[in-house]
Amino acid sequence: MSEHVATHDDHDHGPEKGLMRWVRTTNHKDIGTLYLLFSLLMFLIGGAMAMVIRLELFQPGMQFVDPQFFNSMTTMHALIMVFGAVMPAFVGLANWLVPMMIGAPDMALPRMNNWSFWILPFGFAMLLSTLFMEGGAPAAGWTMYPPLVLQTQDAFPFLIFTVHILGLSSIMGAINIVATILNMRAPGMSLMKMPLFVWTWFITAYLLIAVMPVFAGAVTMLLTDQYFGTSFFDAAGGGDPVLFQHVFWFFGHPEVYIMILPAFGIVSAIVPTFARKPLFGYSSMVYATASIAFLSFIVWAHHMFTVGMPVAGELFFMYATMLIAVPTGVKVFNWVSTMWRGSMTFETPMLFALGFIILFTIGGFSGLMLAITPVDFQYHDTYFVVAHFHYVLVSGAIFSIMAAAYYWLPKWTGNMYDERLGKIHFWLSTIFVNVLFFPQHFLGLAGMPRRIPDYSLQFADWNMVSSIGGFAFGLTQLLFCYIVYKTIKGGQKATDRVWEGATGLEFEKLSSPPPYHSFTEAPQVK
Amino acid sequence: MMADSQEHRANRRGIWITVILLALVALGLYLGPMLMKVLE
Numbered sequence: 001m002s003e004h005v006a007t008h009d010d011h012d013h014g015p016e017k018g019l020m021r022w023v024r025t026t027n028h029k030d031i032g033t034l035y036l037l038f039s040l041l042m043f044l045i046g047g048a049m050a051m052v053i054r055l056e057l058f059q060p061g062m063q064f065v066d067p068q069f070f071n072s073m074t075t076m077h078a079l080i081m082v083f084g085a086v087m088p089a090f091v092g093l094a095n096w097l098v099p100m101m102i103g104a105p106d107m108a109l110p111r112m113n114n115w116s117f118w119i120l121p122f123g124f125a126m127l128l129s130t131l132f133m134e135g136g137a138p139a140a141g142w143t144m145y146p147p148l149v150l151q152t153q154d155a156f157p158f159l160i161f162t163v164h165i166l167g168l169s170s171i172m173g174a175i176n177i178v179a180t181i182l183n184m185r186a187p188g189m190s191l192m193k194m195p196l197f198v199w200t201w202f203i204t205a206y207l208l209i210a211v212m213p214v215f216a217g218a219v220t221m222l223l224t225d226q227y228f229g230t231s232f233f234d235a236a237g238g239g240d241p242v243l244f245q246h247v248f249w250f251f252g253h254p255e256v257y258i259m260i261l262p263a264f265g266i267v268s269a270i271v272p273t274f275a276r277k278p279l280f281g282y283s284s285m286v287y288a289t290a291s292i293a294f295l296s297f298i299v300w301a302h303h304m305f306t307v308g309m310p311v312a313g314e315l316f317f318m319y320a321t322m323l324i325a326v327p328t329g330v331k332v333f334n335w336v337s338t339m340w341r342g343s344m345t346f347e348t349p350m351l352f353a354l355g356f357i358i359l360f361t362i363g364g365f366s367g368l369m370l371a372i373t374p375v376d377f378q379y380h381d382t383y384f385v386v387a388h389f390h391y392v393l394v395s396g397a398i399f400s401i402m403a404a405a406y407y408w409l410p411k412w413t414g415n416m417y418d419e420r421l422g423k424i425h426f427w428l429s430t431i432f433v434n435v436l437f438f439p440q441h442f443l444g445l446a447g448m449p450r451r452i453p454d455y456s457l458q459f460a461d462w463n464m465v466s467s468i469g470g471f472a473f474g475l476t477q478l479l480f481c482y483i484v485y486k487t488i489k490g491g492q493k494a495t496d497r498v499w500e501g502a503t504g505l506e507f508e509k510l511s512s513p514p515p516y517h518s519f520t521e522a523p524q525v526k
Numbered sequence: 527m528m529a530d531s532q533e534h535r536a537n538r539r540g541i542w543i544t545v546i547l548l549a550l551v552a553l554g555l556y557l558g559p560m561l562m563k564v565l566e
Contacts, residue, residue, distance in 0.1 A: 108544075109541070171552050174548075175545055178544060178548060179545055179548075183540040211555075213555035214555050214559065216556055232560075247559060
């Protein structure tokens with residue numbers, strides 16, 4: 001533009017000064033940063049709870065905490081990690097990246113975006129406040145099965161309203177993402193030209209809109225059962241407690257994919273960059289993601305094989321669950337094929353992406369074992385399940401978030417991170433995550449139940465190994481905090497493209513760091 | 527609000543149709559199971 005006329009609606013300026021910038025911001029980059037920092041804080045709080053759990057399990061017998069508090073720790077750890085750490089981290093990445101990747105100036109609904117974030121701290125403050133209540137924090141597990149959960153004392157309504165707030169935040173965030181992707185793509189950016197990260201988030205957003213309201217409805221029914229005399233889940237009043245499990249897992253299984261589909265998108269961005277080859281099988285990746293999302297709605301009862309159901313039901317849910325291995329296998333095949341004969345280098349994001357592919361696949365295989373109905377009767381509610389979902393969520397989802405942080409942090413801040421420290425962080429994390437979770441497979445197969453503060457002597461050795469891995473993995477993440485802090489403060493300047501093999505609008509069209517308002521003029525996508 | 531140059535690009539009607547439709551779907555999924563059980 002040769003001439004610039006300012007209007008009241010013109011936002012070609014930098015961010016507001018002071019703390020109020022962060023409270024009032026409607027900028028997708030600011031809100032993305034808020035989400036990511038909030039998620040890191042929750043990761044540390046949830047991690048501290050995991051340390052309490054591993055400390056108590058270091059030796060058989062009761063040493064440090066009472067059983068009620070131990071159960072509170074497992075419950076709160078899960079709720080905080082799922083809803084406070086992993087989900088907000090992916091929403092933060094979506095906020096930062098989706099508009100930059102599709103050539104949009106911001107999210108479609110920037111003020112709702114601000115609200116989506118700012119209700120989260122209140123939700124979690126409410127949940128964490130229950131730790132100081134006389135009856136203690138919720139301790140019935142993150143699955144909140146009645147009638148056990150109805151024994152929660154004063155913390156009960158706090159738990160329910162926290163879930164409502166988190167659900168509202170997620171639904172608003174998901175609607176915003178769908179509205180942005182459908183309506184604000186740059187000219188020429190057809191759906192099948194979108195980066196895989198945008199595609200995976202597009203599908204994840206639909207999953208969120210489909211299942212979060214169902215979860216909110218289920219916990220509302222718990223609330224009315226507890227305080228308003230209804231009997232949705234109370235057998236004495238004509239209700240059915242197993243109905244809750246069906247409704248919960250109708251939400252819970254897609255929830256697992258909500259936490260892993262964006263990770264697939266991240267790995268699909270990183271592997272081609274460091275293999276210096278285009279992604280192998282782009283369209284099959286899109287269809288595989290959509291297939292996984294569809295299948296996630298018809299497998300929920302594999303969490304409930306031991307509850308009892310007709311054999312036909314068991315067979316259906318077993319085969320449907322196994323079917324998920326097909327599109328997931330397509331993805332792993334495509335990542336490996338992308339690397340095949342590529343000019344590969346192994347910077348920290350690539351290392352985390354490779355760690356993801358290998359370790360997530362281990363989690364996938366143990367998932368297949370759990371899908372086999374007759375053997376699930378053996379594994380159900382044992383440490384084998386704990387090992388399985390931690391491989392999927394820690395060395396899966398969290399490794400992908402680490403990969404994304406290292407990959408895009410130079411773009412966001414304009415500074416390169418310390419590669420040497422990054423590699424140390426990767427190797428320590430990879431070694432200790434396996435020391436932490438691999439022995440839990442053995443414990444589970446030997447029959448150690450989950451959610452118990454004490455155990456038989458035969459489980460002592462592997463629990464000690466697992467705890468040592470846990471403490472070391474926890475300490476290693478402090479190094480990650482230091483690396484992020486150091487990168488934000490300064491360091492070697494990143495180029496606009498950052499990585500030699502990087503492609504996409506955010507690397508090709510924007511500076512490092514990008515301007516506060518990017519793509520005020522739409523880029524033309526060829 | 528966005529700068530003038532962006533206003534042209536943002537398909538406002540599309541955004542609102544998307545938001546209203548998805549919000550209605552979410553509301554239906556929230557109330558649906560409860561109402562079905564109550565009406566049973």
